[in-house]
Amino acid sequence: xxxxxxxxxxxxxxxxxxxxxxxxxxxxxxxxxxxxxxxxxxxxxxxxxxxxxxxxxxxxxxxxxxxxxxxxxxxxxxxxxxxxxxxxxxxxxxxxxxxxxxxxxxxxxxxxxxxxxxxxxxxxxxxxxxxxxxxxxxxxxxxxxxxxxxxxxxxxxxxxxxxxxxxxxxxxxxxxxxxxxxxxxxxxxxxxxxxxxxxxxxxxxxxxxxxxxxxxxxxxxxxxxxxxxxxxxxxxxxxxxxxxxxxxxxxxxxxxxxxxxxxxxxxxxxxxxxxxxxxxxxxxxxxxxxxxxxxxxxxxxxxxxxxxxxxxxxxxxxxxxxxxxxxxxxxxxxxxxxxxxxxxxxxxxxxxxxxxxxxxxxxxxxxxxxxxxxxxxxxxxxxxxxxxxxxxxxxxxxxxxxxxxxxxxxxxxxxxxx
Amino acid sequence: xxxxxxxxxxxxxxxxxxxxxxxxxxxxxxxxxxxxxxxxxxxxxxxxxxxxxxxxxxxxxxxxxxxxxxxxxxxxxxxxxxxxxxxxxxxxxxxxxxxxxxxxxxxxxxxxxxxxxxxxxxxxxxxxxxxxxxxxxxxxxxxxxxxxxxxxxxxxxxxxxxxxxxxxxxxxxxxxxxxxxxxxxxxxxxxxxxxxxxxxxxxxxxxxxxxxxxxxxxxxxxxxxxxxxxxxxxxxxxxxxxxxxxxxxxxxxxxxxxxxx
Numbered sequence: 001x002x003x004x005x006x007x008x009x010x011x012x013x014x015x016x017x018x019x020x021x022x023x024x025x026x027x028x029x030x031x032x033x034x035x036x037x038x039x040x041x042x043x044x045x046x047x048x049x050x051x052x053x054x055x056x057x058x059x060x061x062x063x064x065x066x067x068x069x070x071x072x073x074x075x076x077x078x079x080x081x082x083x084x085x086x087x088x089x090x091x092x093x094x095x096x097x098x099x100x101x102x103x104x105x106x107x108x109x110x111x112x113x114x115x116x117x118x119x120x121x122x123x124x125x126x127x128x129x130x131x132x133x134x135x136x137x138x139x140x141x142x143x144x145x146x147x148x149x150x151x152x153x154x155x156x157x158x159x160x161x162x163x164x165x166x167x168x169x170x171x172x173x174x175x176x177x178x179x180x181x182x183x184x185x186x187x188x189x190x191x192x193x194x195x196x197x198x199x200x201x202x203x204x205x206x207x208x209x210x211x212x213x214x215x216x217x218x219x220x221x222x223x224x225x226x227x228x229x230x231x232x233x234x235x236x237x238x239x240x241x242x243x244x245x246x247x248x249x250x251x252x253x254x255x256x257x258x259x260x261x262x263x264x265x266x267x268x269x270x271x272x273x274x275x276x277x278x279x280x281x282x283x284x285x286x287x288x289x290x291x292x293x294x295x296x297x298x299x300x301x302x303x304x305x306x307x308x309x310x311x312x313x314x315x316x317x318x319x320x321x322x323x324x325x326x327x328x329x330x331x332x333x334x335x336x337x338x339x340x341x342x343x344x345x346x347x348x349x350x351x352x353x354x355x356x357x358x359x360x361x362x363x364x365x366x367x368x369x370x371x372x373x374x375x376x377x378x379x380x381x382x383x384x385x386x387x388x389x390x391x392x393x394x395x396x397x398x399x400x401x402x403x404x405x406x407x408x409x410x411x412x413x414x415x416x417x418x
Numbered sequence: 419x420x421x422x423x424x425x426x427x428x429x430x431x432x433x434x435x436x437x438x439x440x441x442x443x444x445x446x447x448x449x450x451x452x453x454x455x456x457x458x459x460x461x462x463x464x465x466x467x468x469x470x471x472x473x474x475x476x477x478x479x480x481x482x483x484x485x486x487x488x489x490x491x492x493x494x495x496x497x498x499x500x501x502x503x504x505x506x507x508x509x510x511x512x513x514x515x516x517x518x519x520x521x522x523x524x525x526x527x528x529x530x531x532x533x534x535x536x537x538x539x540x541x542x543x544x545x546x547x548x549x550x551x552x553x554x555x556x557x558x559x560x561x562x563x564x565x566x567x568x569x570x571x572x573x574x575x576x577x578x579x580x581x582x583x584x585x586x587x588x589x590x591x592x593x594x595x596x597x598x599x600x601x602x603x604x605x606x607x608x609x610x611x612x613x614x615x616x617x618x619x620x621x622x623x624x625x626x627x628x629x630x631x632x633x634x635x636x637x638x639x640x641x642x643x644x645x646x647x648x649x650x651x652x653x654x655x656x657x658x659x660x661x662x663x664x665x666x667x668x669x670x671x672x673x674x675x676x677x678x679x
Binding site for chain 1: 469470471478490491492495496501503507509510511512517518519521522523524525526529532533534536540544547582583586587635
């Protein structure tokens with residue numbers, strides 16, 4: 001045994017001797033320290049180059065929030081929603097309208113951020129209600145249409161004439177130009193501690209402030225998702241996904257259950273939309289096109305539908321791949337490679353143009369090779385593992401008369417026969 | 419004896435097809451009653467009306483003195499009617515435990531915000547529910563398969579899990595749709611004994627649809643026979659077995675002639 005591995009062994013043994021509670025505390029503290037240190041580390045790396053890594057990380061975290069919301073609708077409840085970006089747009093626009101100086105409202109970021117959740121949830125109910133009776137493909141088509149209607153409607157709400165409401169050429173959304181600027185999250189510490197030097201958090205474009213805000217929201221949404229997953233409602237969602245009729249007969253109210261999925265999923269998306277709007281200081285219809293819905297859906301599917309941690313990791317990887325690798329790292333690399341090989345093709349190659357080809361191909365490969373997604377839930381993995389062991393008593397399997405094995409029985413009895 | 423379930427002149431028409439045609443039907447408290455009849459006689463349709471999957475075209479159904487015709491399945495379940503399905507309809511990609519916990523849905527009160535906040539009340543309720551579900555799994559003989567996905571269970575155990583899930587709804591009346599379908603004689607015997615135990619130990623009233631005459635004759639106090647949606651006979655198992663119309667429905671007119679000659 002080498003010295004290194006002996007040391008490693010001893011350390012492991014020492015570590016395992018620490019009581020479990022203490023081990024958790026130590027690990028937790030390490031994680032918290034890492035999360036706090038992360039933005040400063042990233043900014044150090046950024047400094048030498050013209051990169052916007054931390055901004056990309058923040059956007060990635062927002063996409064994780066979005067994907068966790070969609071995961072409730074698609075992963076837990078099994079309702080295929082192709083227009084999820086609509087709620088993202090509604091959240092962003094609600095935020096924009098309430099904080100855009102031209103409207104004169106200019107509400108505080110902190111108040112509006114609490115309001116956009118319920119507002120988006122309300123729109124979740126509005127789209128959810130008429131689609132309750134639809135299943136599978138039909139639901140997908142209707143939500144797809146909703147996803148197209150919302151940005152178009154918002155684009156056209158720059159000239160509203162409703163005489164009996166007193167609206168005469170009312171400009172609500174400022175059309176294609178959108179709302180700019182919008183509110184920022186300001187914490188004026190001087191208001192609390194008058195003796196302090198003026199210090200305002202979140203005022204400038206300092207991305208580390210945004211990072212902490214997005215991190216807190218992300219963690220809340222993550223743990224909220226986890227807890228919903230293991231709750232009465234989470235089980236009802238999964239039961240609806242598996243067999244709506246049987247779930248109904250077991251006491252699950254499908255209407256309530258599905259509407260809650262739409263509403264909660266939409267509220268996650270609404271909050272993400274508001275933060276995104278504030279972070280980019282502009283809201284315009286082009287931000288919420290169909291491919292945003294698809295990108296979020298791809299995150300959920302590739303990560304492993306229904307698995308909260310999988311969606312977290314998958315969301316980060318896919319968004320960073322798109323925003324950092326394709327958009328920031330690839331062009332200079334390809335350019336210098338093109339210079340060396342004297343190839344105009346490589347010099348001019350913009351991989352971002354091929355992102356949808358890549359995501360589409362990735363999705364196909366995942367569907368073919370690993371339909372359960374990259375990070376299926378631990379329960380599922382355990383199940384696959386247990387299958388290797390002879391869990392079925394051999395006698396039960398053998399005693400069964402021919403033609404009545406579960407699989408055959410299932411295929412023989414398609415539906416109710418009387 | 420008091421009636422727990424009563425159907426009055428119930429009909430179910432699908433277009434021109436009269437799947438169930440003006441049927442009167444009573445199940446008494448604490449009984450094991452059977453509904454039999456050839457394929458397509460309307461037995462499952464009758465079950466579906468009782469559990470709210472179909473709204474009767476005509477007639478009314480009373481449970482515990484309350485009109486339940488046309489109520490939603492989940493409200494019927496909340497009132498105390500549990501059921502299993504002819505073709506097993508478990509939640510395949512959920513564990514045995516989760517399947518049973520879904521059955522408890524109408525008995526639990528935890529809301530989504532309590533779940534997110536992990537309030538003491540909901541934590542307590544969840545712990546109790548899990549213990550109750552474990553006890554039910556043990557009762558039906560699935561204690562070793564708690565975390566197994568339903569789809570990975572052998573057929574006989576899937577049947578038992580469906581019963582455990584139905585029991586989790588805390589029913590007063592349990593409807594079993596062909597509980598021994600696809601079972602060999604040995605398993606059928608076990609299931610028959612088990613159904614009797616359910617009634618005796620848990621104070622349930624049981625109504626079953628069954629094709630296996632040995633099961634029907636072995637455990638049911640009262641047998642009702644449907645044919646082409648109509649009730650053609652009713653009585654004890656022995657009475658029904660001798661009924662000419664029943665023999666005719668099952669074996670044809672020629673058989674009746676052969677018997678009577």
